[in-house]
Amino acid sequence: MVSSHVNGLGCLSASVGMSKLVGTTVYLKMENSQPSGSFKIRGIGHLCQQVRSKGVVCASGGNAGMAAAYAARKMGVPATIVVPSSSPQLVVQRLQDQGATVKITGKVWDDANAEALRLAETEGLTYVPPFDHPLLWQGHGSMITEVAASLGPGVKPGAVLLSVGGGGLLCGVIQGLKDVGWTDVPIVAMETVGAHCFNAAVKAGRLVTLDDITSEAKCLGAKTVCKKAFEYSQCNELTIISELVTDQQALHAVQTFLDEERVLVEMACGAALAAVYSGLIRRLQDEGLLPTLLGPLLVIVCGGSSVDMEQLTNLKHKLQT
Numbered sequence: 001m002v003s004s005h006v007n008g009l010g011c012l013s014a015s016v017g018m019s020k021l022v023g024t025t026v027y028l029k030m031e032n033s034q035p036s037g038s039f040k041i042r043g044i045g046h047l048c049q050q051v052r053s054k055g056v057v058c059a060s061g062g063n064a065g066m067a068a069a070y071a072a073r074k075m076g077v078p079a080t081i082v083v084p085s086s087s088p089q090l091v092v093q094r095l096q097d098q099g100a101t102v103k104i105t106g107k108v109w110d111d112a113n114a115e116a117l118r119l120a121e122t123e124g125l126t127y128v129p130p131f132d133h134p135l136l137w138q139g140h141g142s143m144i145t146e147v148a149a150s151l152g153p154g155v156k157p158g159a160v161l162l163s164v165g166g167g168g169l170l171c172g173v174i175q176g177l178k179d180v181g182w183t184d185v186p187i188v189a190m191e192t193v194g195a196h197c198f199n200a201a202v203k204a205g206r207l208v209t210l211d212d213i214t215s216e217a218k219c220l221g222a223k224t225v226c227k228k229a230f231e232y233s234q235c236n237e238l239t240i241i242s243e244l245v246t247d248q249q250a251l252h253a254v255q256t257f258l259d260e261e262r263v264l265v266e267m268a269c270g271a272a273l274a275a276v277y278s279g280l281i282r283r284l285q286d287e288g289l290l291p292t293l294l295g296p297l298l299v300i301v302c303g304g305s306s307v308d309m310e311q312l313t314n315l316k317h318k319l320q321t
């Protein structure tokens with residue numbers, strides 16, 4: 001059986017370095033330690049368990065594919081993962097190591113997704129969406145119920161910090177906040193410039209499709225955010241603060257996190273961490289968007305498998321940091 005609660009209460013730790021920077025306790029929900037390498041297994045494992053299938057197909061720049069491959073292997077069914085040509089060979093290898101068949105199609109995620117939908121149709125496979133499905137959001141929401149159990153009665157975060165690609169993590173966290181009665185907790189939703197489909201939608205007041213993904217945080221690379229995430233951004237009961245960082249800031253955050261917490265995460269995760277390391281959280285407090293006396297900051301360390309020291313070195317040269 002695939003469990004989307006594989007890590008139980010274990011992975012909530014306080015970061016000394018970040019707490020000092022922010023001036024309040026910073027809790028890290030360490031989703032990088034999930035068996036598929038990111039938080040994705042929660043929602044995708046949950047979806048695959050609900051939709052008993054003879055085989056799955058998923059289009060993913062990496063981590064959703066890893067989660068679908070892992071879930072399929074645990075359920076004893078075949079998995080076909082369609083990845084865009086922008087996915088590093090490291091990801092292709094890791095997907096194959098999970099026993100998946102990998103198909104490389106198109107330049108960005110949207111092209112790979114069209115092929116995955118076609119395969120689902122022609123081969124009778126279960127299409128696993130990487131971010132846009134209520135069962136995904138239900139599974140991801142288990143993160144928050146675990147945090148509530150870890151923090152104990154009467155303690156809740158002053159804010160939640162996360163990154164946005166297609167918006168599945170955001171919708172999952174909101175689902176979890178609703179489940180535990182924390183909808184008054186503000187969410188800081190981070191993207192990198194060049195993978196900023198949510199920020200573009202919030203600013204335009206409607207869904208926006210980016211022309212291309214120009215950020216190196218390829219796993220944030222959906223050109224259009226899911227409708228549900230945009231609808232939540234327009235909902236008065238929720239406080240979602242959409243902010244951007246540069247690739248350089250995200251990379252600097254990955255390096256700082258590696259040095260301070262001894263954990264290597266992807267640029268997609270660096271986008272969220274950069275809100276702390278770049279002083280953005282402090283700025284939001286100075287601007288009155290977050291309370292000056294901020295309760296504990298909960299950071300979703302979303303993880304990601306498409307990174308190793310070689311990738312990190314290549315990114316440093318490419319971004320000249």
Ligand SMILES: COC[C@H](NCc1c(COP(=O)(O)O)cnc(C)c1O)C(=O)O
Nearest residue numbers: 060061063064165166167168169302304
């Ligand atoms: C395009 O969505 C791409 C998706 N990754 C998404 C992703 C996110 C953002 O999650 P989302 O907002 O897409 O649910 C954050 N952090 C990490 C490490 C991720 O891999 C994928 O793997 O196919």
